[in-house]
Amino acid sequence: MHERDVIIVGGGLAGLTAALDLTQKGIGVLVIEKTPFPRHKVCGEYVSREVIPYLKQLGVDIETGVAIDHLLLSTQKGNSFSFQLPLGGVGISRYALDDLLYQRCLQEGVTICFDTVTDILYEKDRFEVSTLNGDTYSSSIALAAYGKRSNLDKSLKRPFFNQKSPWLAVKAHYKHADFPVNQVALHNFEGGYCGLSKTETAAVNMCYLASYRNFSKYRNIDDFNQNVLGRNPLLNKFLTEAEPLWKSPLSIAQVSFVKKEAVSGHILFCGDTAGLIHPLCGNGMAIAIHSAKIASEAIVQFFKSTSYSRKSLEQDYQKHWKQEFGQRMRLGRTLQHVLLRDNLSRHLITGLSRFPSVTRKVIQKTHGKPISV
Ligand SMILES: Cc1cc2nc3c(=O)[nH]c(=O)nc-3n(C[C@H](O)[C@H](O)[C@H](O)COP(=O)(O)OP(=O)(O)OC[C@H]3O[C@@H](n4cnc5c(N)ncnc54)[C@H](O)[C@@H]3O)c2cc1C
Numbered sequence: 070m071h072e073r074d075v076i077i078v079g080g081g082l083a084g085l086t087a088a089l090d091l092t093q094k095g096i097g098v099l100v101i102e103k104t105p106f107p108r109h110k111v112c113g114e115y116v117s118r119e120v121i122p123y124l125k126q127l128g129v130d131i132e133t134g135v136a137i138d139h140l141l142l143s144t145q146k147g148n149s150f151s152f153q154l155p156l157g158g159v160g161i162s163r164y165a166l167d168d169l170l171y172q173r174c175l176q177e178g179v180t181i182c183f184d185t186v187t188d189i190l191y192e193k194d195r196f197e198v199s200t201l202n203g204d205t206y207s208s209s210i211a212l213a214a215y216g217k218r219s220n221l222d223k224s225l226k227r228p229f230f231n232q233k234s235p236w237l238a239v240k241a242h243y244k245h246a247d248f249p250v251n252q253v254a255l256h257n258f259e260g261g262y263c264g265l266s267k268t269e270t271a272a273v274n275m276c277y278l279a280s281y282r283n284f285s286k287y288r289n290i291d292d293f294n295q296n297v298l299g300r301n302p303l304l305n306k307f308l309t310e311a312e313p314l315w316k317s318p319l320s321i322a323q324v325s326f327v328k329k330e331a332v333s334g335h336i337l338f339c340g341d342t343a344g345l346i347h348p349l350c351g352n353g354m355a356i357a358i359h360s361a362k363i364a365s366e367a368i369v370q371f372f373k374s375t376s377y378s379r380k381s382l383e384q385d386y387q388k389h390w391k392q393e394f395g396q397r398m399r400l401g402r403t404l405q406h407v408l409l410r411d412n413l414s415r416h417l418i419t420g421l422s423r424f425p426s427v428t429r430k431v432i433q434k435t436h437g438k439p440i441s442v
Contacts, residue, residue: 073099075368076198076208078186079215081110082354083340085170086361087212088179089127094369099206100174101198103185107168111240111321113264113348114274115158115253116166117355123362123440129173134161134269140432141254144415147302150422151252155429156436158253158351162242162268166354188224189213191335194379210337210368214361217341218323225334234325235280238348239290241318242272243311255349256304257414258297259283262349263304272314275307278324278348290318326402331360331390332383339364343390347401349408350435356394359440363389393437400434 075091077084080102088100116131124131138157143149174181184200189211191197196211215221222230253266263277277298287293299305324345331343340357364386371382407413421428 071099071204071206073097073206073208074372075099075210075212076101076196076206077212077214078189078198078221079213079219079342080171080174080181081167081214081216081340081357082170083342083357083361084212084214085167085174086124086127086358087214087339087365088174088181089129089170089177090362090365091368092174092177092179093127094365096369096372098179099208100179100181101184101186101200101206102181103183105183106171107164109240109319110163110167111238111276111319112163112354113253113266113276113351114162114268115160115264115266115351117158117352117436118156119437119439120355120358121159121439122442123358126442127173128176129169131159131161131166131169134159134165135250135267137251137253137266139249139252141252142418142421143254143256143301143303144418145257145259145301145411148415148418149303150418152421152425152428155433156439160253160266160268160274162270162272162274165269186215186221189221189334189336196336210371211335212337212339212364212368213342214339214357215342217345218325225336227329227333229325229327229329232325232327234323234327235282236278236324236326237281237284237320237322238276238278238324239318239320240274240276242268242270242274242314243307244314245273245307245311247310248273248307253351254303256298256301257408257411258301258304259411260297260409262408263298264348264351265307273311275311276348290320326405328398331387335379335383337364337368337383337386344394344398346394346398346435347405349405350397350401352397352401352436355437356397359393359437360390362440363393397435397437400431404431404435
């Protein structure tokens with residue numbers, strides 16, 4: 070049995086960020102991640118700038134990506150308007166971003182083991198974490214950062230696992246010479262929406278969320294792109310002009326936005342394991358990174374102060390999580406509801422184009438302030 074202060078299950082954005090933060094504060098960490106780096110991942114690849122100060126403090130510079138300061142919104146019929154983003158973001162592929170964090174973890178001496186966690190048990194004030202390769206690890210704290218959906222949700226009997234989600238997501242990189250470097254576009258189509266933005270390689274990332282109901286009427290992704298996305302004239306123009314850089318797109322199923330708990334069975338849940346904000350907000354990665362900071366602060370206090378109990382740690386983490394992200398999650402749900410209804414989204418987009426100060430406020434409410442360090 071291998072012993073550690075903290076076991077982090079999942080080395081994505083939340084897991085690797087927490088690993089860096091805790092290691093820099095002298096806590097013994099083990100990360101267990103199932104997939105080697107670097108690897109592509111279904112994601113819009115637009116990171117809100119709010120995370121930059123915190124990542125810099127951890128020694129991670131993401132400004133190698135492209136600076137994005139404009140959002141273009143379009144309706145299903147291609148009526149569009151563009152405006153300046155209050156804070157803006159960075160376009161960087163998950164291939165590069167996750168690897169950047171991974172390399173930084175290696176520099177800091179974080180132990181990362183590549184294996185799939187199959188169960189997390191809590192007994193006598195300790196966690197026992199088992200893996201597919203047959204290893205068992207023990208720790209005082211278990212931080213679950215394994216993303217929006219995993220085999221572990223089933224083992225841990227998380228209630229949402231058995232609820233079917235109506236969403237799937239598709240992503241691919243394209244070459245397109247004229248796509249504006251500083252722009253993220255959000256185009257509506259029937260039953261979904263599609264984000265386009267450049268990454269550090271100059272490739273344009275196309276990532277969309279679509280309902281199964283619509284998708285299942287078509288034979289494959291190309292067919293769907295042509296017949297559904299292509300009905301939005303702006304997406305049609307992009308798909309006609311752009312050259313796919315991959316043999317085939319990546320896709321994921323069962324993308325769920327249901328409410329989850331930030332603490333359950335004494336396990337702290339971090340990033341998407343605690344809740345996924347609707348991707349149209351472009352804030353999921355920032356929330357994952359920020360929640361890692363909140364978790365790390367509470368964990369450090371747990372190890373450094375004898376009067377800070379497990380109960381206080383769990384209560385504080387839960388409270389802080391809700392305070393910081395609860396409102397963003399709710400607004401994301403409302404916006405997604407409006408954007409997916411063509412009539413409502415037309416009114417919304419026309420309204421926003423007339424009142425730039427309201428647009429600014431709505432965007433600010435889906436994002437956080439630059440994380441203070
Ligand atoms: C379609 C779509 C578009 C999006 N676009 C954007 C965007 O443009 N901007 C934005 O900010 N956010 C976006 N998001 C959200 C963003 O991708 C997530 O919020 C972010 O990846 C969450 O990070 P995480 O660390 O919680 O999870 P992840 O990054 O998913 O990391 C989880 C890790 O856990 C590992 N893992 C899983 N199970 C196990 C196991 N049993 N054992 C060991 N390891 C395991 C996985 O391999 C993975 O590396 C989008 C999401 C979707 C679905």
